[in-house]
Amino acid sequence: MRSFLPGLLESRDFVARQKRNRGISALIIFCFILFFILVGLSVDYAYLDSFASATAPIPFATLAALGFSTVLTLAGYYRGADWVLASVGAEPLDGKIPEHRELHNVVTEMALASGCPMPKVFVTYDAAPNAFATGRDEASSSICVTTGLLALLDRDETQGVVAHEMAHIRNRDTLVMVLVSVLLGGVALLADWAQRSWFHPRHSRRGHSLIAVPALLLVALSPLISRVMALAVSRQREYLADATAVEFTRNPLGLAQALEKIRDAGMPFQRATRGTAHLFIANPLRRRVDQRDGKLADLLATHPPIERRIELLYRMAGMPYKING
Template identity: 70%
Template sequence: MVTISSIVSQDFAQRQVRNGWISAVIVLCFLLFFCLLGLSVDYIYFDAFTIHGPPVPIATLVALAFSAGVTFTAYTQGSKLILASVAAENLDIEIPEHRELHNIVTEMALASGCRMPKVYVTYDPAPNAFATGQDEKAAAICVTTGLLTLLGREETQGVVAHEMAHIRNNDTLVMMLISILLGGVVLLSDWAQRSILGSRPVRRAGSSHALLAIPALLLIVISPLISRMLAMAVSRQREYLADATAVEFTRNPLSLAKALEKIRDAALPFQKATRGTAHLFFSNPLRRRIDDRDGRLADLLSSHPPINRRIMLLYQMAGLPGQAERLKVAEINVQGAG
């Protein structure tokens, strides 16, 4: 059960150290996926590890080289790739909404003690935002025009504070790595499936190792799902933490709660988002029903906590238990309706 005390118990230094370790573990997990995919193709397609196979595991070496390239790209170019994928554009200070956004980001950078990040907008009616970058020096915040239109200044400030919290907690590196590496797993899995489907039948009949082809094939098919579940598990708790950290910056939990309510009621999906980048955003851009649920299944399949639960916690922080209780009842009704 998520509580306010559990969210704010760690200081910034602890969070950054913890996120550094998490980043390393995530990279290792994805490298393991790449390696296992290569081994599976070697076993099924090349008859590797038998007297009939090649002396070296060709597909595994290709997969490892590919994974090294993807990891390097994720760290050095991940932010640019993500911003390009949503058609992010630089602010035009001549536009009043852009100028106000720049001022808000400047205020929140000062409040958080972070460097001023680069600020972008993307032209889309869906109200949303995200932060990216491998570290504070390279950080960037991107906001949709839909969010600037829908929210007032204080509410926009709450959203920006949430994104600054991701930068301050060093979440952006973790989430950026996940986005690029997840895409790499999907590409490699697709390559493995095409290689096998376009090849001779799965291993020769009578092979003593034929049964091992079944789990190898299964791994190839489900590896994108498993890696996506890993990404979702990492992402959910970070949203609670970023909400709580944003309140530390603004001292105004109601502004963030109101922003979440407006975004929830707008219910507009962000067309440029994908399942590989959904975890980056302030609220889930895909707008699926599973995102309104809680529990272990939702934790595995959704990149964000239920939006009503986030709002409820913010009302508790604001000292409004009545509002929080009302949302709790609504959340129970949503769970029961499914």
């Protein structure tokens, strides 16, 4: 591993960055929970008349949406890793191939550095340089990299990428995104039920108070708002994984230079889908919005702008970096 004496003190900034990103993630998730409750109560009030009874009101829609979404999400949680690996054509390492042996060694090193159990390691035969981690917890985790990434990166850069994926495992990002998926699915169910109940004959007999009007508007916009909040959590977890990777390697430039090569390759990963895009170290769909910084990218991208991530890593190494474009 290369030693980076210049900027050694600056490289310790990864601790502060981890703390900041964890705090932002927690705040967004807390707001997401409040938003889900608000949407649920709005549906119960404005559409289902759950609070019209003289007896104790029961927020039926809120509880039902939470229950249904939890069941559906947990089903994916327990089988999702197998589905994702199968969908990308992941294959176990072949010990006869030098690149595979080196990858196994790098993953072993990063497992030791992170304090996590050794994950299962897979490759998928695709020219696009990319990688992802999946699994319910540390004990059942897997890391998969493309052959394009192994061919493009040197050992330090591969180590940076693997450290990023090990960071997702140690930070329990799969569990975090399960919670986000429950909330996202719950809001979608509530909005769908509200739309269906609008045309129910009982709806015409409901009063429209001053509270009902903003409640209806909130429910109508809830799918978009919840999606934006879910994407915000995903972006913060990427920043957190970058900072945690530096903790493991003490080499910010390894990951920074890997991201530069992934950016410059500009190749989409053909087997990726919108449902799995957030798992990868860089958006495999190569959408333009994910490569930009600004208000639109902040709202709609699964990943932070890659230029911004590279800049922060160079800053942690105490080295200047000029953003392209």
